[in-house]
Amino acid sequence: MSMIEFHDVNKYFGKFQALKNINLTVDRGEVVTIIGPSGSGKSTLLRCINGLERITSGQLIVNDFDLADKKTDMNRIRKNVGMVFQHFNLYANKNVLQNVTLGPDLVLKRDKAEVEQEARDLLKMVGLESKADSFPGELSGGQQQRVAIARSLAMKPKAILFDEPTSALDPEMIGDVLDVMQKIAENGMTMVVVTHEMGFARHVGNRIVFMDDGKILVDSSNVNQFFDDPQEPRAKEFISKIINH
Amino acid sequence: MWSILTNNWNALLSGLGYTLAASILALIGSLIIGTLFALMEISPFKALRIIGRIYVEVVRNIPLLVITLAFYVIVPRFIIKIDGFTAGTIGLLIYTSAFIAETVRAGIEAVPSGQMEGARSIGMSYTQAMRQIIFPQAFKIVIPPLGNQFINLVKNSSVLAFVAGFDLMYQGKLIAATTFSTFDTYLIVGVLYLILTMPLSYLMRYLEKKWVTA
Secondary structure (H helix, E strand, C coil): CEEEEEEEEEEEECCEEEEEEEEEEEECCCEEEEECCCCCCHHHHHHHHCCCCCCCEEEEEECCEECCCCCCCHHHHHHHEEEECCCCCCCCCCCHHHHHHHHHHHHCCCCHHHHHHHHHHHHHHCCCHHHCCCCHHHCCHHHHHHHHHHHHHHCCCCEEEEECCCCCCCHHHHHHHHHHHHHHHHCCCEEEEECCCHHHHHHCCCEEEEEECCEEEEEECCHHHHHHCCCCHHHHHHHHHHHCC | CHHHHHHCHHHHHHHHHHHHHHHHHHHHHHHHHHHHHHHHHCCCCHHHHHHHHHHHHHHHCCCHHHHHHHHHHHHHHHCCCCCHHHHHHHHHHHHHHHHHHHHHHHHHHHCCHHHHHHHHHCCCCHHHHHHHHHHHHHHHHHHHHHHHHHHHHHHHHHHHHHHCCCCHHHHHHHHHHHHCCHHHHHHHHHHHHHHHHHHHHHHHHHHHHHHHCC
């Protein structure tokens, strides 16, 4: 059963073509890692999945909704597809608990007491139950990112997209965030992760996608082989660069 | 000087009252209209953005006196009879609203774009995201420049004097013309304006301390 399907998707920003003829299927429960040089279209691809960017042509089916159809309610897609950003994007005017409860309260209109209990459980899961009353500005980057993950999980989404979740973090903060992501993956969440964390891609990912210049050059379930012995020349060049720097 | 104050106390007090009334009405009105045009300027719809932009650019680039005279001369002749106080207050309101629109727009745009994306990504509508996330943050940013606009508004209300608006400046003009004590009269008028604007200044500073640093 597929969760996300790209069929011949193109995306233009003005004259610039950010995505070129993308075909990709993500099944439910799959963890797909996307890597590639900057400007290759990884983030754009991710942002299309929850409608932050609209595709120019082709077909994109997410959770059985057609995103190219103008009648599709984007807010309904986004309720079911969470997103974790590179720069966290926590609500600066709300405390940690409110950041997590706002979605279920306002968008899902669920019972407040129940939502708060769940939010506290989620904060516990990401190891931040003691920070419930803090504001985002008072937390470290790694802590903010874990709150952002809890905020996303609070909506009980069918899939979560991660857009370079550890790229803005200090090295020692990265481990905590990756641990939380691994936990979520083990619970069967469908995940699409744009990252350069090769450890995560190898040990948690079921599949690897390599992008360059708006195109998918590699889409492989053999993650270890992709890193150890890449066949595609552009992927080979990229991997040698990130390993030998 | 003391005699000018005591002999014309009633006229000055009434002028102060008219100035205060015009300022409060124009302040509330321009805040509402200015915010509406700010929302139009940042709207996802191009037509609304263009209308907002035209309004702001036309209104803020015409002198206050010209706008006020337009309401005093043209509106009564062709549309509806209004007195000087009404024409002056409307002119002041319209003129100030363009500056408030620009202030509020800049405040909203100063909130990082990630805040809107974070809100939309969990399924909030544009209106929900604006109300819950963007406005509260923009509000804090906007308080200090908004204070400037409010103080300017109170001082600009002296434009009512040109259209027989019975405000403080109008009474000052009358008193100066009848007593020939131009210097003393305008000194008193100046002090009375300070009495209006200084508390406003301090109020804005207080709000700034209370909300901006929180």
